[in-house]
Amino acid sequence: MLRVGQVMSRLSICLYKYHTIGDAMTIMMEKEVAGLPFLNEQGYLLGMVxxxxxLEKGIENYVAENKAADYLTNRFLPLNEETSLEDVWNLPFDIYPVLNNLEEIIGVVSKYSLLQAYFQEVRSRSQELEAVFNSAHNGILSINKQGIITSLNPAAEKPTRTTKEEAVGRFLNDVIIPTGLLEVVRNGIPEYGAKFQVGRRLYISNRTPILKDGEVVGAVGVFQDVSEIEKVLQELQSVKQLNEELQTIISSSYDGLIICDGQGDILRCNPAVGRILEASWEELVGRPFKELVDKGIFQKNIIHLVKKQGGFVSILERPFAKHSLVITGNPVFSEEGEIVKIVINIRDMSELEFLREALEESKQLSEKYQSQIAQMRNHQEAGAELRSCSVIMNNVLDLAFRVSQVDSPVVLVGEQGVGKEEIAKSIHIQSKRSKGPFYKINCSSLPENLLEIELFGQEISNSRNIAKPGVLELANHGSVYLEDIDKMPLNIQGRLVRVLRDKTLQETDEKAAISIDTRILAGTNRPLKELVEKERFHSDLFYTLNIVPIKVPALRERKEDLIPLVLFNLEKNNKRHGFEKIFSPEAVQLLLDYPWLGNIREMANLIERLVVTSKEKVISGREVDGVLYEMEQTPLKTITVTGVVPLKEAIDDLEQQLVTLAMKLHGTTVKAAEALGVNQSTVVRKLQKSKHNTGG
Structure with a gap:
């Protein structure tokens, strides 16, 4: 409420005994006041002129040179500047001197000014309460003592299924089904937490009598939609009995309400603000709203946003970890269009936010489980070469799964037959490129010119100018596995580096470059770093591809996997050929003792051979021994130093055994020559010599 000091006319001049009435009139006209205080020489207030x-003494008797003291009246009442307008607006005098707390004259105020300021304050408060009424989230309905509806806010129109225009002025029972509001008028007893249902919507209602001078003159019902929340059976706080209907509404609102002036200072707030903000709501009154922002209670200053927007603003705030607030700001405009009040409504959405976060956590957990299930399924669906019980191979498969989730190149290092190609396929299948193509090229099986064409493509010169695309282009958005990349010629390695670096492929100078997006997976029998040091592998290609090297262990390094792999291949071949064969214990022991230089590929071929050639249901140790070593069938002599033999003959026999074993393990003269460290022509010559010596 305004105070006298806010509406008075401040004076720095008073009248003394030496002033004339002409002086008094001049000062009153200059200061635009209707009277002046008259003081004695000690500054004591003697009266008012x-x-x-x-005018009462008559204009005809007015002489400017007359003493002002002749017009002195002692019919006055001094007012303190801190006095509320509500206490003085109806006093009997027309003008009053205003004193400060030190009893010093600081101004004058007229009764007209008091009445005008008091009327403006009452009008402003009415606008303020009306804005609160209309912006409240809760439905509000009030009746008078006769049961006639006196007010209905927009939030109450939906549950009552009527409008303000249709309802106001009519008897309550003629508009809605009675909800107990008439009973509150009759007995004057408030009701809290009452439930009622309209259609499928559930509401909780507070009904409070409106008291004036201790008498019930009506009742107000405040109700909130609680259909979307399972547990909101919290009683609304008890409210003080107020003399005015709209003040009762503010205090009984479940939402927090803060009313600020145009400068952002808090004029009043309700108890719900303290509950939501976990602070003393009484202590907030009189403080700037900006303090709540500076202390970190709010991140945004809604006062500033409302002024900037010039209208309604709604924001979401999280002042505490357990609170999520929907805050709305509504401006109240003066007749001149200026914002004089801002009504802030705060709704606590913590429970809904908690449910939303719980749902998000469940979703993330579900995605995690789905990823783990997919990984397990991929392991189960993998080929025999990828079945593992050993720690060393499980680590390899786990690393392969992790790199499948990214797009980096991978180099698989391991002996022939360990399953590098199957791991490359597994990486492709589990990656985001799984829907794209997968191509494989053996870099050691093709001549240099054909390998270049297979990789990069070739433009065929004919009348139709048809081009043959390479696998790097065909596998766009897919993967290419380069087997034995260590055998790739150096000039092709250099071209591959440029393609991988630029992400483009250009078959000829005349043809435009093609953008490609292909992932490279490479396999090698030997560590590429050693070849780089020997200048047999392009260093730029090494650093481009060797982002994630994976060493695949040989079968002899993971004996735990041998029995599961044997049983898997046995079952597969039994189903394939319609048999039900098994291994004897002696046969299993021979398989465990064998070094398996050809790794999984050798084992798979050997088991199929045993299943097909064995006459009995039980494959014996003798059959396994015969196939594994073929001691009696081999035409080669075993060099045993039991006596002196010609040195040249011993060397020839040993060379024949080595060449034959290399051909058995590697299959081609090129690979056998590489394993033996000789030229291919040397291997061919030794084989021909061996064939001639055996009569073949």
Whole structure:
């Protein structure tokens, strides 16, 4: 409420005994006041000289040189500047001197000014309460003592299924089904937490009598939609009995309400603000709203946003970890269009936010489980070469799964037959490129010119100018596995580096470059770093591809996997050929003792051979021994130093055994020559010599 000091006319001049009435009139006209205080020499207030007093003595008797003291009246009442307008607006005098707390004259105020300021304050408060009424989230309905509806806010129109225009002025029972509001008027007893249902919507209602001078003059019902929340059976706080209906509404609102002036200072707030903000709501009154922002209670200053927007603003705030608030700001405009009040409504959405976060956590957990299930399924669906019980191979498969989730190149290092190609396929299948193509090229099986064409493509010169695309282009958005990349010629390695670096492929100078997006997976029998040091592998290609090297262990390094792999291949071949064969214990022991230089590929071929050639249901140790070593069938002599033999003959026999074993393990003269460290022509010559010596 305004105070006298806010509406008075401040004075720095008073009248003394030496002033004339002419001086008094001049000062009153300059200061635009209707009277002036008259003081003695000690500054004590003796009375007032007013325009009305001059007029009462008659204009015809007015002489400017007359003493002002002749017009002095002692019919006055001094007011303190801190006095509320509500206490003085109906006093009997027309003008009053205003004193400060030190009893010093600081101004004057007229009764007209008091009435005008008091009327403006009452009008402003009415606008303020009306804005609160209309912006409240809760439905509000009030009736008078006769049961006639006196007010209905927009939030109450939906549950009552009527409008303000249709309802106001009519009897309550003629508009809605009675909800107990008439009973509150009759007995004057408030009701809290009452439930009622309209259609499928559930509401909780507070009904409070409106008291005036201790008498019930009506009742107000405040109700909130609780259909979307399972547990919101919290009673609304008890409210003070107020003399005015709209003040009761503010205090009984479940939402927090803060009312600020145009400068952002808090004029009043309700108890719900303290509950939501976990602070003393009484202590907030009189403080700037900006303090709540500076202390970190709010991240955004809604006062500033409302002024900037010039209208309604709604924001979401999280002042505490357990609170999520929907805050709305509504401006109240003066007749001149200026914002004089801002009504802030705060709704606690913590429970809904908690449910939303719980749902998000469940979703993330579900995605994690799905990823783990997919990984397990991929392991189960993998070929025999990828079945593993050993720690060393499980680590390899786990690393392969992790790199499948990214797009980096991978180099698989391991002996022939360990399953590098199957691991490359597994990486492709589990990656985001799984829907794209997968191509494989053996870099050691093709001549240099054909390998270049297979990789990069070739433009065929004919009348139709048809081009043959390479696998790097065909596998766009897919993967290419380069087997034995260590055998790739150096000039092709250099071209591959440029393609991988630029992400483009250009078959000829005349043809435009093609953008490609292909992932490279490479396999090698030997560590590429050693070849780089020997200048047999392009260093730029090494650093481009060797982002994630994976060493695949030989079968002899993971004996735990041998029995599961044997049983898997046995079952596969039994189903394939319609048999039900098994291994004897002696046969299993021979398989465990064998070094398996050809790794999984050798084992798979050997088991199929045993299943097909064995006459009995039980494959014996003798059959396994015969196939594994073929001691009696081999035409080669075993060099045993039991006596002196010609040195040249011993060397020839040993060379024949080595060449034959290399051909058995590697299959081609090129690979056998590489394993033996000789030229291919040497291997061919030794084989021909061996064939000639055996009569073949």
């Amino acid at each position: 007013t325009k009305n007093q001059i």
